[in-house]
Amino acid sequence: MSMPTIKQIRAYTVRGGGADYHDQGEGHWIDSQISTPMSKYPDYRMTRRSFGLNVLGTLVVEVEASDGTVGFAVTTAGEIGAFIVEKHLARFVEGQRVTDIEKIWDQMFHATLFYGRKGVVLNTISGVDLALWDLLGKIRDEPVHALLGGPVRDELQFYATGARPDLAKKMGFIGGKMPLKHGPAEGDTGLEKNIAQLAEMRESVGPDFWLMFDCWMSLDLDYATRLAQRGREYGLKWIEEALPPDDYWGYADLKKRVPPGMLVTTGEHEATRWGFRMLLEMGCCDIIQPDVGWCGGVTELLKISALADAHNTLVVPHGSSVYSYHFVVTRTNSPFSEFLMMAPQADEVVPMFNPLLLDEPVPENGRMRASSLDAPGFGVRLNPDSDLARPYTH
Numbered sequence: 166m167s168m169p170t171i172k173q174i175r176a177y178t179v180r181g182g183g184a185d186y187h188d189q190g191e192g193h194w195i196d197s198q199i200s201t202p203m204s205k206y207p208d209y210r211m212t213r214r215s216f217g218l219n220v221l222g223t224l225v226v227e228v229e230a231s232d233g234t235v236g237f238a239v240t241t242a243g244e245i246g247a248f249i250v251e252k253h254l255a256r257f258v259e260g261q262r263v264t265d266i267e268k269i270w271d272q273m274f275h276a277t278l279f280y281g282r283k284g285v286v287l288n289t290i291s292g293v294d295l296a297l298w299d300l301l302g303k304i305r306d307e308p309v310h311a312l313l314g315g316p317v318r319d320e321l322q323f324y325a326t327g328a329r330p331d332l333a334k335k336m337g338f339i340g341g342k343m344p345l346k347h348g349p350a351e352g353d354t355g356l357e358k359n360i361a362q363l364a365e366m367r368e369s370v371g372p373d374f375w376l377m378f379d380c381w382m383s384l385d386l387d388y389a390t391r392l393a394q395r396g397r398e399y400g401l402k403w404i405e406e407a408l409p410p411d412d413y414w415g416y417a418d419l420k421k422r423v424p425p426g427m428l429v430t431t432g433e434h435e436a437t438r439w440g441f442r443m444l445l446e447m448g449c450c451d452i453i454q455p456d457v458g459w460c461g462g463v464t465e466l467l468k469i470s471a472l473a474d475a476h477n478t479l480v481v482p483h484g485s486s487v488y489s490y491h492f493v494v495t496r497t498n499s500p501f502s503e504f505l506m507m508a509p510q511a512d513e514v515v516p517m518f519n520p521l522l523l524d525e526p527v528p529e530n531g532r533m534r535a536s537s538l539d540a541p542g543f544g545v546r547l548n549p550d551s552d553l554a555r556p557y558t559h
């Protein structure tokens with residue numbers, strides 16, 4: 166069987182909502198006061214854009230095969246990512262067979278080790294990897310989930326991340342995860358405000374709906390422990406990303422300190438099987454939350470997930486829309502999914518990467534049929550109205 170080769174790879178950037186879902190306008194809940202590692206500086210406390218959360222922007226990677234088929238993917242890496250793709254990674258992609266995904270990943274990762282390993286380089290490698298899976302799916306006329314072994318269940322079930330768990334409950338989601346507002350620098354007063362927000366939300370959603378706090382790397386061990394202990398009274402289901410990602414030792418301690426039954430989750434800013442090996446072997450958490458657009462792509466997520474399964478740890482990928490859905494539906498140790506509420510007031514369901522992708526499926530009543538993922542590749546199209554720029558060529 167003759168397999169097409171990859172003729173060209175191209176990298177574009179685009180501003181505004183898209184894969185860089187932090188790149189939103191004024192008044193969006195995602196840019197409201199949220200506790201971050203920068204909250205200790207009052208100048209950078211009130212919005213996350215103030216310290217540059219949206220600087221990167223979206224990276225769009227396109228791969229074109231010798232038969233004319235084009236695969237693509239989007240992630241967060243912007244112009245830096247475009248440079249890395251065009252000036253460095255292109256050599257490992259062009260001329261290869263479209264099935265050479267494992268070899269291309271290995272070469273991209275090892276050729277960038279001297280400046281990569283995590284962060285924006287792995288976001289970029291993830292974008293190339295996802296584009297290659299999209300291309301392979303299109304050439305084989307199969308959805309990516311079929312290439313990964315096929316669905317293990319008929320539908321996906323979602324919890325919602327956003328400022329309004331009370332509205333998420335009405336929309337049929339199984340839980341709501343709120344951004345934590347106040348960090349340790351705001352002392353006991355801030356802690357009481359956080360607990361008051363949780364109490365108010367619990368009052369509104371009733372006893373059974375899941376409520377979680379996303380702490381976005383912003384706490385210390387003492388504060389996280391107190392938040393968890395106080396949160397127990399209001400049925401806090403899990404405490405997410407409480408500590409900086411490099412503090413594996415802190416996470417291992419936190420997991421021992423939280424009340425029985427409360428879950429510790431983390432990993433959206435972790436990358437590769439080696440990063441997750443630390444979290445898993447050190448007993449840092451109950452659920453790992455790799456972002457398939459940041460952790461190394463589907464190729465690496467398969468390895469991370471297998472390692473987690475052997476450690477009896479669930480994998481509930483962070484955000485990432487169709488790139489997560491095609492994976493989650495194929496894994497028994499990924500029993501539910503995250504949906505990021507990207508409407509500015511978190512009051513309606515809109516596609517997560519709106520307006521960058523077309524045909525992006527969204528949950529209805531908190532659920533999504535596996536059959537809605539049956540189009541070839543990842544099943545989405547790049548919106549032709551997107552204002553793409555190609556800052557580098559090769």
Ligand SMILES: [Mg+2]
Pocket residue numbers: 379381405406433483
């Ligand atoms: Mg999170």
